[in-house]
Amino acid sequence: MTAHDFGPRTLISHTQMTRGRGPLIYWTLLIVVLVLFTLAFIGPLYWMVTGALKSGQEIAQTPPTLFPQDPNPQNYVDAWNNLNLGKLLFNTFYYAIGALLFQLVLDTAAAYALSKLRPMLGNVVLGMMLATLMIPAMVLIVPQYLTAIDVPILHISLLDSPFAIWLPAVANAFNIFLLKRFFDSIPQDLMHAAIVDGAGPLRILWSVVLPISRPILGVVSIFAVTAVWKDFLWPKLVEPSPSTRTISVGIYAFSGGTPMNVVIAAAVIAAIPTVIFFLVFQRNIMAGLTTGGVKE
Amino acid sequence: MTTVTVDRTTTVPRDGTPYRKRRAYRSQNGLMGWAFLIGAVLCFALFSWYPMIRGIIVSFQRTRRGVTTWVGWDNYERIVNDPSFWTAWKNTAYFTVLALILGYAVPFIVAIIFNEFRHARGYLRALVYLPVMLPPASALFLFKYYAYDPSEAGLFNAILKFLHLPTSQWMQSTTMTMPAMVIASTWMNMGGAVLIYLAALQNIPGSLYEAAELDGAGIFKRIRHVTIPQTKLILSLMLMLQIVATMQLFIEPLILANGAGSQDSATSVAYLIYQHGFFQNDLNGAAALGVIMLVVLGVFSAFYARLSVKQD
Numbered sequence: 001m002t003a004h005d006f007g008p009r010t011l012i013s014h015t016q017m018t019r020g021r022g023p024l025i026y027w028t029l030l031i032v033v034l035v036l037f038t039l040a041f042i043g044p045l046y047w048m049v050t051g052a053l054k055s056g057q058e059i060a061q062t063p064p065t066l067f068p069q070d071p072n073p074q075n076y077v078d079a080w081n082n083l084n085l086g087k088l089l090f091n092t093f094y095y096a097i098g099a100l101l102f103q104l105v106l107d108t109a110a111a112y113a114l115s116k117l118r119p120m121l122g123n124v125v126l127g128m129m130l131a132t133l134m135i136p137a138m139v140l141i142v143p144q145y146l147t148a149i150d151v152p153i154l155h156i157s158l159l160d161s162p163f164a165i166w167l168p169a170v171a172n173a174f175n176i177f178l179l180k181r182f183f184d185s186i187p188q189d190l191m192h193a194a195i196v197d198g199a200g201p202l203r204i205l206w207s208v209v210l211p212i213s214r215p216i217l218g219v220v221s222i223f224a225v226t227a228v229w230k231d232f233l234w235p236k237l238v239e240p241s242p243s244t245r246t247i248s249v250g251i252y253a254f255s256g257g258t259p260m261n262v263v264i265a266a267a268v269i270a271a272i273p274t275v276i277f278f279l280v281f282q283r284n285i286m287a288g289l290t291t292g293g294v295k296e
Numbered sequence: 297m298t299t300v301t302v303d304r305t306t307t308v309p310r311d312g313t314p315y316r317k318r319r320a321y322r323s324q325n326g327l328m329g330w331a332f333l334i335g336a337v338l339c340f341a342l343f344s345w346y347p348m349i350r351g352i353i354v355s356f357q358r359t360r361r362g363v364t365t366w367v368g369w370d371n372y373e374r375i376v377n378d379p380s381f382w383t384a385w386k387n388t389a390y391f392t393v394l395a396l397i398l399g400y401a402v403p404f405i406v407a408i409i410f411n412e413f414r415h416a417r418g419y420l421r422a423l424v425y426l427p428v429m430l431p432p433a434s435a436l437f438l439f440k441y442y443a444y445d446p447s448e449a450g451l452f453n454a455i456l457k458f459l460h461l462p463t464s465q466w467m468q469s470t471t472m473t474m475p476a477m478v479i480a481s482t483w484m485n486m487g488g489a490v491l492i493y494l495a496a497l498q499n500i501p502g503s504l505y506e507a508a509e510l511d512g513a514g515i516f517k518r519i520r521h522v523t524i525p526q527t528k529l530i531l532s533l534m535l536m537l538q539i540v541a542t543m544q545l546f547i548e549p550l551i552l553a554n555g556a557g558s559q560d561s562a563t564s565v566a567y568l569i570y571q572h573g574f575f576q577n578d579l580n581g582a583a584a585l586g587v588i589m590l591v592v593l594g595v596f597s598a599f600y601a602r603l604s605v606k607q608d
C-alpha cells in the first residue's frame with residue numbers, strides 16, 4: 001500500500017490506516033468483506049446455475065451437494081423447449097427495444113422542448129410530469145389497465161399489442177427529468193450560435209444537443225431497457241396470451257406444473273441477458289446511478 | 297429530484313436582438329415546442345394523468361354486465377369489510393418496518409465500510425449491484441426453491457445446520473414469512489441504495505473528519521457527528537422512497553408465498569388490489585383500495601414533511 005493509493009480523506013485517517021496495527025486491521029477487514037460479499041452475492045447465482053444442472057434426487061439430498069455429481073444440461077434443454085423460451089426471450093427483447101426507441105424519440109424531444117424551446121405552459125407540464133413520481137405504480141394499476149383495454153376516444157384495446165408496453169414506457173418522468181437537467185447544462189451560447197447560423201430547432205437538437213448528450217442518452221437507454229426486462233405485473237396484465245408474454249411472466253405461468261429444477265433453469269436463462277448487459281455497460285450504469293441519480 | 301429550479305435567463309437570447317425579432321422567435325418556439333412535447337404529453341395523459349382521475353371516479357362506480365352506476369361509498373365499504381383488509385395493512389406495515397431496519401440501515405453501513413476501502417472498490421460495487429439487474433421473478437424463484445426449501449436440503453437450512461443453529465420452515469411458517477420476504481427483497485434491491493450512499497459519502501469534505509478527530513472524536517462519534525449530518529438530505533430522501541416502494545410489496549408475496557401465504561401471513565395491500573381487480577372481477581373495489589393507499593401515503597408524506605421541516 002503506497003501513499004498514492006489513498007484517495008481523499010474519509011472516516012479513518014491515512015495515518016491511522018498505515019501505522020501500527022492499522023494495515024493488519026485494514027487487510028483483515030477487506031478480505032473478510034470480500035469473502036462474505038462474494039458468497040452472499042455470487043453464491044446464490046452459483047447455486048442457481050449448478051442447481052439446475054442437478055437431478056431431481058440430487059437436489060432433494062441432505063446435506064446439499066456443493067458441486068453437481070453428474071452435471072446434466074437436460075433441465076436447461078427442457079426449459080428451453082417446454083416453456084418456449086426462445087419466443088419469450090424474443091418478445092421481451094422486442095418490448096425492451098421498442099420501449100427504448102419510443103423513449104429516446106419522444107422523451108428526448110419533450111425534454112428538449114422543456115429545456116430549450118420553453119413553450120407556453122411548459123413549466124406546468126413539467127410540474128405535472130414530476131408529480132407522477134410521487135404516485136405509487138400500484139395505485140394506478142387498475143385505471144391504467146382500464147385505459148389499455150379501451151383507449152379513450154380511439155376505443156381500441158391494446159391487450160396483447162406491444163404498444164401496451166411501449167406507450168406507458170414513454171410516461172417516464174424520471175428519464176425526462178434526467179434529460180432535461182442535462183440539456184439545461186448545455187450553454188445557451190452554443191445554441192445561439194446555431195440559431196445565428198439559421199438552424200431550426202430540429203436541426204439544433206440533432207446536430208448540437210444530441211451529440212454532446214451521449215452520456216445521458218446512454219444512462220436513459222440502460223434504465224429503459226432494464227425497466228422493461230424486470231417489469232412483471234404490467235406485462236402480466238396487458239400481454240396475457242402465451243404468444244405475447246414476457247419471459248418473467250412466462251416462467252411464472254409455467255411454474256405451477258413444471259419441475260422445480262426446470263423452472264430454475266428457465267430463471268437462469270431469463271437472467272443471462274441482464275447479467276451480460278450489466279457486465280458490458282457496468283461503467284455507464286454505475287456512473288449513471290451516481291451522477292444521474294440523486295445529487296445533493 | 298426534490299426541487300426544480302427554472303432558470304429564466306436562458307429563455308431570452310442574451311445578445312442585442314431587437315425586441316420584435318425576439319418575440320417572433322419565441323412564439324415560433326412556442327408552437328415548435330409543443331410539437332416536440334406532444335408525443336410524451338399524450339402518453340402521460342393516457343397512462344398517468346387520466347388514470348389518476350379515473351381511479352378516483354371508478355372507485356365510486358360499479359360496473360356490472362356492462363352497465364356502470366354510481367354507488368357512493370359501497371366499494372370502500374366492501375373493501376374495508378374484506379376479511380383480509382386489516383391483515384394486509386398489518387403485514388404491509390410489518391414489512392415496511394422490517395425493511396427499514398434491514399433494508400435501510402444495512403446499505404448505509406455497507407456504503408460506509410466500502411468507502412474506507414482503497415482496494416477492490418469497483419468489484420464490490422458491481423457485486424452489490426448485480427442482483428438489481430436480475431429479473432425479480434428469476435431471483436425470487438431461486439429463493440423460493442433453493443434458499444427457502446423447508447427441508448434440510450435447502451440452502452439456508454443447510455447453512456444453519458452447519459452452524460449448529462435451529463433450522464426454519466421459512467415460507468411455511470407464519471412467523472418467518474415476512475422476515476424471509478424482507479431478506480429476499482433486500483438482497484435484490486440494496487445495490488442501488490449502496491451506490492447512491494457511496495456517492496453521497498464521497499462528497500463529504502475530508503477536513504470535517506480531520507477537525508472532528510482533532511477534537512478527539514472516535515470512529516462512531518465521527519459517524520454520528522460528521523457522516524450522518526452530512527448525508528442527511530440523501531438519507532431522508534431515501535427513507536421516503538423506500539417507504540413508498542415497500543408499501544407496494546407485490547411480487548415477493550406472489551412468487552414466494554403464492555400470494556397470500558399460509559394463513560394470510562403474506563397478503564399485502566398491493567396483492568389485495570391485484571386479487572380484487574383481476575381475480576374477483578372487482579376492478580371498482582380494487583380502485584377504491586388504490587385510492588385508500590394513495591391517501592395513506594399522502595397523509596404519511598405530509599406528516600413526514602412537517603417533521604423534517606420542524607427538525608431543521
